[in-house]
Amino acid sequence: MRIFILVDMEGISGICRSTQVTPGTADYAAARTFLTRDVNACVQGCFEGGATEVVVRDAHWAGFNLLWDDLDPRARYVQGRSLRERIPGIADCSGLILLGYHAMAGTAAAILEHTMSSAQWQNLWMNGKKAGEVALDAGMAGDRGVPTIMVSGDDKLCREARALLPGVVAVQVKEGLDVEGGILLTADEAHRRIRNGAARAVRKCRAIKPHKVRKPVTLRLELVSRGVVPVARENIKVIDGRTFEVKARTVEEALNMLL
Numbered sequence: 001m002r003i004f005i006l007v008d009m010e011g012i013s014g015i016c017r018s019t020q021v022t023p024g025t026a027d028y029a030a031a032r033t034f035l036t037r038d039v040n041a042c043v044q045g046c047f048e049g050g051a052t053e054v055v056v057r058d059a060h061w062a063g064f065n066l067l068w069d070d071l072d073p074r075a076r077y078v079q080g081r082s083l084r085e086r087i088p089g090i091a092d093c094s095g096l097i098l099l100g101y102h103a104m105a106g107t108a109a110a111i112l113e114h115t116m117s118s119a120q121w122q123n124l125w126m127n128g129k130k131a132g133e134v135a136l137d138a139g140m141a142g143d144r145g146v147p148t149i150m151v152s153g154d155d156k157l158c159r160e161a162r163a164l165l166p167g168v169v170a171v172q173v174k175e176g177l178d179v180e181g182g183i184l185l186t187a188d189e190a191h192r193r194i195r196n197g198a199a200r201a202v203r204k205c206r207a208i209k210p211h212k213v214r215k216p217v218t219l220r221l222e223l224v225s226r227g228v229v230p231v232a233r234e235n236i237k238v239i240d241g242r243t244f245e246v247k248a249r250t251v252e253e254a255l256n257m258l259l
């Protein structure tokens, strides 16, 4: 049983400030340790739950955030770019875990909420419904028949995931008070929850259904700035000066049209 873990940074335990997820800052250097330790707890839990193979993809920023020499040696690690394929090899996996994720753009009192880019993306809708990164990644895995079995992050991220993915194991590692503020657990308690959650998710992964998105997929993107909406053409519809829609056969194809 192969499990794929996509790792973002904003929802990692111990992180509640944007400098912690921004390469080049002093806060970031320390936060990489928090990230690596959440990943190791998750990998450990996956194996305890019955996984025989675990693949981890570093999906924050350019994908070079994990501390390579501190990683659990039993997993394989994908870093950097991957030919526009966001979850390489997902079709051969039994389950997807979204570790260290954050709530969608605009969520109140959610730590470091955004959808893909806080500087450029104001709001995203998938088939008419507001969507964040959980919906995008779960939809991408669902297109390949793979269920999203666990998420970790703050309470708002957990609420968003539970509403979208029945049966998902939602591991809350902190409580959001503001975009840059929250109530944190101790490291030991956060790691215990992640490890137990991952084991539970892997054990029940056959009981969780893949998240199926209606086809064709329409993604509507409202941008932060004026003057950058693309010109209308086949499968691209301009809604207004900051908003446009793309239509595609899969979630990944639609997302790639926005990037």
Ligand SMILES: [Zn+2]
Binding pocket: 008, 009, 010, 059, 060, 061
């Ligand atoms: Zn991120």
